[in-house]
Amino acid sequence: MTELISEELPTTRQNPFDPPAEVTQIREQARISRLKFADGHLGWLVTGHHQVREILGSPKFTNNPEKHHLLDKRFQGEVPEEGRKVEPGMFLSQDPPDHTRLRKMLQGQFTVRRMNQLSEWIGTIVDDQLKHLRTFDGKADLVKEFALPVPSLVICALLGVDYDERHRFQDDTATMLSLEVSFKEAMAAFARIQDFMRELIARKKANPGGDDMISDLLATGEPTDEEASNMAMLLLLAGHETTANMLGIGTFTLLQHPDQLKILKDEPEVIDNAVEELMRYLSIIHFGPVRTAAEDVEIDGHLIKAGDTVLMHVPAANRDPDKFPGNPEELDLRRPASGHVAFGHGIHQCLGQQLARIEMRIGFSKLFQEFPDLRLDVEPEEVPLRTDMGIYGVHSLPVAWSA
Amino acid sequence: MRISVDQSKCCGSGMCVLTDPDLFDQNEEDGTVVLLEEHPDAAHEATAKEAAGLCPAGAITVS
Numbered sequence: 001m002t003e004l005i006s007e008e009l010p011t012t013r014q015n016p017f018d019p020p021a022e023v024t025q026i027r028e029q030a031r032i033s034r035l036k037f038a039d040g041h042l043g044w045l046v047t048g049h050h051q052v053r054e055i056l057g058s059p060k061f062t063n064n065p066e067k068h069h070l071l072d073k074r075f076q077g078e079v080p081e082e083g084r085k086v087e088p089g090m091f092l093s094q095d096p097p098d099h100t101r102l103r104k105m106l107q108g109q110f111t112v113r114r115m116n117q118l119s120e121w122i123g124t125i126v127d128d129q130l131k132h133l134r135t136f137d138g139k140a141d142l143v144k145e146f147a148l149p150v151p152s153l154v155i156c157a158l159l160g161v162d163y164d165e166r167h168r169f170q171d172d173t174a175t176m177l178s179l180e181v182s183f184k185e186a187m188a189a190f191a192r193i194q195d196f197m198r199e200l201i202a203r204k205k206a207n208p209g210g211d212d213m214i215s216d217l218l219a220t221g222e223p224t225d226e227e228a229s230n231m232a233m234l235l236l237l238a239g240h241e242t243t244a245n246m247l248g249i250g251t252f253t254l255l256q257h258p259d260q261l262k263i264l265k266d267e268p269e270v271i272d273n274a275v276e277e278l279m280r281y282l283s284i285i286h287f288g289p290v291r292t293a294a295e296d297v298e299i300d301g302h303l304i305k306a307g308d309t310v311l312m313h314v315p316a317a318n319r320d321p322d323k324f325p326g327n328p329e330e331l332d333l334r335r336p337a338s339g340h341v342a343f344g345h346g347i348h349q350c351l352g353q354q355l356a357r358i359e360m361r362i363g364f365s366k367l368f369q370e371f372p373d374l375r376l377d378v379e380p381e382e383v384p385l386r387t388d389m390g391i392y393g394v395h396s397l398p399v400a401w402s403a
Numbered sequence: 404m405r406i407s408v409d410q411s412k413c414c415g416s417g418m419c420v421l422t423d424p425d426l427f428d429q430n431e432e433d434g435t436v437v438l439l440e441e442h443p444d445a446a447h448e449a450t451a452k453e454a455a456g457l458c459p460a461g462a463i464t465v466s
Contacts, residue, residue, distance in 0.1 A: 109434075112424070349460075353417070
């Protein structure tokens, strides 16, 4: 059998809400195929839902970036050895037991109950932001005035970061997520956010007892300052860009699917499932996550050798007809959508997922309750798509309503 | 039907509590799973199995 080998993965989408057609084609030919990495390594591309789950759930794969072959051609020859070292506290890039120890320090803060208790407070943040949106005379950029501020305000308050200091991290986060900047620029942005977080930790240590997650984390005495600083950075970055982009492109999606939006308006109780379906349907990363086999592993009849790097393709996996039979390519807010891998799978599955769910449920519900006639204010093809960013979505969403 | 949980595998995702809060809870300290009903009645069979399937860390077994 001739093996399917891809050289490069597209981020450009023929339809803004679908994965690139090339990737869907690959999935339909082979759930597991080969992929050439930037350093010449012949690794693997996994597009099947079941296969993605199996790999992300397996302890035989490492998430240590020092072991990964380089995917991004921009960085080939640019990344010094020490540039791949994992900073202390960056549990997302660590394996057990370090990952387990660090994540456990935070898990109690993100339980379903703790997040549900925040519902009312998140509701007032959303209400305030909708009032702000109303001050614009019948038209505004929904990303700038709603989708980005809501999760930013929430995560800043939870972490005890002054929202007025968001200029210290928002632009640099965007730089780090850009698929077009050089390695040097990305590292410089990372270093600036790191400085900001170190200052934050120092301030909180000088003024203990604050009512926020970072103060609570420091009060345990468990993490070192360096660990606490990097853990806080992870939470801050992961906490605003992801949900913001779901709110932005999620709204665009609903506006372009009036029949589905009508369901949401007529049956408000569908919102919990609607959020799962939007997560499944949109899967707002272009590709990833990445793992490397720590030992030889057989997945679905393919021998993945120790040292082989594997790229999971979440958007393709979330449209896999083996998991979502019938019409996986369609948005269907009533479909049983749980089990999608948009939050990942395995021990690294999104720590903040229960917070993200509540922000999206409240965000979408209230937006369309308060602005029932919300509409796109440009032609759909004029909406600028984030094909140049690691996290997909829309750069802006010009919307209008009857003032 | 019997549910068993392995706290040492649990990564505190909360998927089980989200799926059936009558059967599962989370420890306030570290977010790990707390089993509320080891032998749930038939009405909870489907959600117990769903929770086991959704658990990202494979920490829940239904037998």
